[in-house]
């Protein structure tokens with residue numbers, strides 16, 4: 001329930017439903033009420049007129065029996081069992097009935113006063129609305145005039161009106177709901193557009209929210225854009241400052257290292273010199289690491305469209321083959337496919353990661369390295385497999401530490417894997433080391449989400 005109403009769309013829809021139901025309901029109720037009372041009033045007026053007419057047309061014959069001087073003007077009183085009846089009675093005389101009353105009789109109870117009264121009685125064809133009054137006859141029994149109309153006729157008129165009204169109002173309700181839905185859908189379109197723009201922002205395909213939006217949404221977009229611009233500026237300034245700091249430390253550090261080496265050579269203070277040297281080396285490593293991180297794009301700025309692996313891989317392989325003569329670097333067809341989906345990254349950053357992984361593979365491989373590319377939806381995976389000695393499982397994670405390196409060929413800085421993982425994580429991805437089926441190492445760069453268990 002709460003989940004449902006956390007959607008603005010659902011809220012508007014519910015409001016429209018309630019609004020239409022209340023509006024149409026009230027309209028229906030008041031229309032039926034108005035129409036019924038109007039029709040009833042007309043019926044009653046008509047009956048009153050008819051009972052008056054009946055009295056006016058009544059004359060007494062020589063014997064004192066009532067008789068009509070001419071038939072009533074409404075022909076329905078002449079149609080048998082039409083539901084329209086009249087009756088004139090005079091105690092002690094023959095009573096007179098309308099030709100429509102071929103059976104039964106009307107109760108003359110209602111005609112006991114000179115005032116016209118009405119009530120519902122049982123007539124020849126069901127309950128009737130009955131009007132009646134009494135007129136005195138000088139020197140004789142009074143005359144009772146009664147006129148009746150079947151109640152069902154009145155009910156039938158109201159029922160047919162109600163049926164038709166219900167049909168039309170249902171159609172109106174449907175039309176209102178449909179237009180409400182259309183309004184909601186149209187009204188929310190800019191939000192969908194905004195969501196798409198923000199997704200592009202997150203994927204790094206844009207550095208601000210573009211497009212023309214309605215005023216209400218521009219109120220959000222404009223501040224967000226200036227926030228983004230300011231943020232990018234701060235990040236850039238921080239990056240420049242960090243770079244400047246690292247550079248400014250380099251020269252003094254080189255002097256310290258130099259001095260320590262001289263101390264070591266003299267052999268007088270060799271213990272202290274060792275400490276100086278190893279600490280300087282640590283500092284140097286940290287500086288190199290942070291400098292390379294500062295260089296990395298990472299901010300996603302200006303990487304619209306991403307980068308194609310097939311575009312950056314061949315020059316990387318060529319460079320690696322020069323650095324590691326005798327090792328064969330082979331890329332699979334997928335990795336060299338220029339039509340394969342691009343990676344949502346800065347080209348520099350992808351090259352940085354791959355050159356670190358390829359360099360390791362080249363260093364450790366016995367003879368060959370393969371580079372494979374796989375993609376599935378938004379997920380991308382580049383696997384670099386070598387036929388080297390592999391990394392023991394309990395050391396794989398440790399090798400990602402800054403300065404961590406194992407014993408073996410080539411003196412490295414121990415920064416390659418740390419940098420590769422850091423850059424990958426900037427993009428929400430990761431780098432991992434695993435055992436290759438052949439026994440060597442497979443280093444994997446993963447960007448985007450892979451289905452569980454498929455990594």
Ligand SMILES: Nc1ncnc2c1ncn2[C@@H]1O[C@H](COP(=O)(O)OP(=O)(O)O)[C@@H](O)[C@H]1O
Pocket residue numbers: 356360361364365386388389390391399400404405406407408411412413414415416417418441443
């Ligand atoms: N493909 C590989 N095969 C075997 N060992 C590897 C491989 N890649 C990385 N390693 C191990 O991880 C360590 C750390 O790698 P890295 O961070 O790139 O530093 P470096 O290459 O400077 O030694 C390496 O020294 C090595 O012991």
Ligand SMILES: [Mg+2]
Pocket residue numbers: 356359360412414415416417
């Ligand atoms: Mg390395």
